[in-house]
Amino acid sequence: MNNSAAKKEPSIMVGGFVLGGAMIGAGMFSLPTIMAGAWFINSIVILLIVCFFYVSFRDLYFRMHIQIRSRHQLFLYI
Secondary structure (H helix, E strand, O other), X not given: OOOHHHHOOOXXXXXXXXXXXXXXXXXXXXXXXXXXXXXXXXXXXXXXXXXXXXHHHHHHHHHHHHHHHOOOOOOOOO
């Protein structure tokens, strides 16, 4: 039997993925609890504000991609 696999320690990257997953999971559980105290109308207003910022930043990123593409070989994701 080969015991080299049993002695291998997890890498820093695996620890980071576990920690990141725990933080994201905790955030997903806490968001409905936080928004429950904000009432329905306030939650809709917050959602619309976040959607506005998302669309605005996506538009700015797209315009930057169009301008850079003609001058550089930089590949940007849209």
